[in-house]
Amino acid sequence: MPEQLATSPYDALLLLSFGGPEGPDDVVPFLENVTRGRGIPKERLKEVGKHYFLFGGVSPINEQNRALLDALRKDFAEHAVDLPVYWGNRNWAPYLTDTLREMVADGRRRIAVLATSAYASYSGCRQYRENLADALATLADEGLAVPRVDKLRHYFNHPGFVRPMVDGVLASLADLPEDVRAGAHLAFTTHSIPDAAADTSGPVEAHGEGGAYVAQHLDVARLIADAVREETGVEHPWELVYQSRSGAPHIPWLEPDICDHLETLHGAGVPAVVMAPIGFVSDHMEVLYDLDTEATAKAAELGLPVRRSATVGADPRFAAAVRDLLLERAATERGRAVERCSLGALGPSHDLCPVGCCPARAPRPAAAGADSPYA
Numbered sequence: 001m002p003e004q005l006a007t008s009p010y011d012a013l014l015l016l017s018f019g020g021p022e023g024p025d026d027v028v029p030f031l032e033n034v035t036r037g038r039g040i041p042k043e044r045l046k047e048v049g050k051h052y053f054l055f056g057g058v059s060p061i062n063e064q065n066r067a068l069l070d071a072l073r074k075d076f077a078e079h080a081v082d083l084p085v086y087w088g089n090r091n092w093a094p095y096l097t098d099t100l101r102e103m104v105a106d107g108r109r110r111i112a113v114l115a116t117s118a119y120a121s122y123s124g125c126r127q128y129r130e131n132l133a134d135a136l137a138t139l140a141d142e143g144l145a146v147p148r149v150d151k152l153r154h155y156f157n158h159p160g161f162v163r164p165m166v167d168g169v170l171a172s173l174a175d176l177p178e179d180v181r182a183g184a185h186l187a188f189t190t191h192s193i194p195d196a197a198a199d200t201s202g203p204v205e206a207h208g209e210g211g212a213y214v215a216q217h218l219d220v221a222r223l224i225a226d227a228v229r230e231e232t233g234v235e236h237p238w239e240l241v242y243q244s245r246s247g248a249p250h251i252p253w254l255e256p257d258i259c260d261h262l263e264t265l266h267g268a269g270v271p272a273v274v275m276a277p278i279g280f281v282s283d284h285m286e287v288l289y290d291l292d293t294e295a296t297a298k299a300a301e302l303g304l305p306v307r308r309s310a311t312v313g314a315d316p317r318f319a320a321a322v323r324d325l326l327l328e329r330a331a332t333e334r335g336r337a338v339e340r341c342s343l344g345a346l347g348p349s350h351d352l353c354p355v356g357c358c359p360a361r362a363p364r365p366a367a368a369g370a371d372s373p374y375a
């Protein structure tokens, strides 16, 4: 096998995701799983439950992950990457712990993990690492062999993540009525998180206002806006805005919200907006409800033409990026110098989250980082 295709030391890839309900009876238990110990107001939970019921109690996220699994297996098969791909979720079946148990039963000892979250932050990175640590602790309690898990680096600035979104924004612009197209703004959106979580996101050196979370999103937004300008010859003004806020109103979260932003733009005479959900890997419920339903209704009320651009989902270029990240990390673990592909100003992210990266409010064990209790 040629050196660049060697997947050693890994014997499996694990797709680690959020999970979502697959029918009306799943919605409440799913929300209980998501919010356990997180202090989200009851009213907010009732509201979010309604979003799911509006779609028959089914989140699209699981189907999207199944499509991504297919895309990964196809890509690996076509490129002679002989590695089994598994799937486990934080909040719904197939649960992470069950998948890891199955992987151990299959003899997997060294696992590369791809999380369906591209950026730094407690919710997008450390929380997944805590879930991995909890699952490994359960395996250890059951007397099972504890596999080693390595989380692949953040891919927000990998071309296989950015380029499909550039195409998505171009398609949305092309879909706008011609008379408003040239004046359209690009509203890049991501999940709002508490200001305090943003400010401490990423390695300690990146802490400060907005932290790595905001800096990484700004870098991606700029990359996409630049590529769109190159392609269309039109300079579309852009902003990074937020969506899906939860938590108590007196706690500051990242702003402005997309709906307020649409109102501001409309008030300023902007003729059209493309909403580009760069914070998300697939068109899951946060996209379908918060953008396609709520923000789109807001825009209709204002008489503002909007389009929402696609996330990467199961794009073959994203699957190829995952292969690239996997082979890059495998080579690194074998002690080889390897090219680390990235676009933009920030450079490739670290492999191992350092101590103090994206801290939790209440410290808990987290796997796959410099402070991991596991080898």
Ligand SMILES: CC1=C(CCC(=O)O)c2cc3nc(cc4[nH]c(cc5[nH]c(cc1n2)c(C)c5CCC(=O)O)c(CCC(=O)O)c4C)C(CCC(=O)O)=C3C
Binding pocket: 018, 019, 020, 021, 031, 034, 035, 038, 040, 044, 045, 048, 059, 060, 061, 116, 117, 118, 121, 123, 124, 191, 192, 193, 194, 244, 245, 246, 247, 279, 280, 284, 285, 286
């Ligand atoms: C940064 C981030 C991402 C992106 C990174 C990643 O993808 O991981 C993300 C993704 C997602 N968030 C999702 C769903 C939910 N998130 C919630 C709550 C929260 N999210 C937060 C942050 C994030 N969330 C935060 C700071 C909270 C507050 C509570 C807490 O500190 O934990 C709640 C509770 C109710 C509510 O308050 O909305 C729900 C139902 C789904 C599934 C969608 C589907 O079903 O299709 C996905 C992909």
Ligand SMILES: [Fe+2]
Binding pocket: 191
């Ligand atoms: Fe969330």
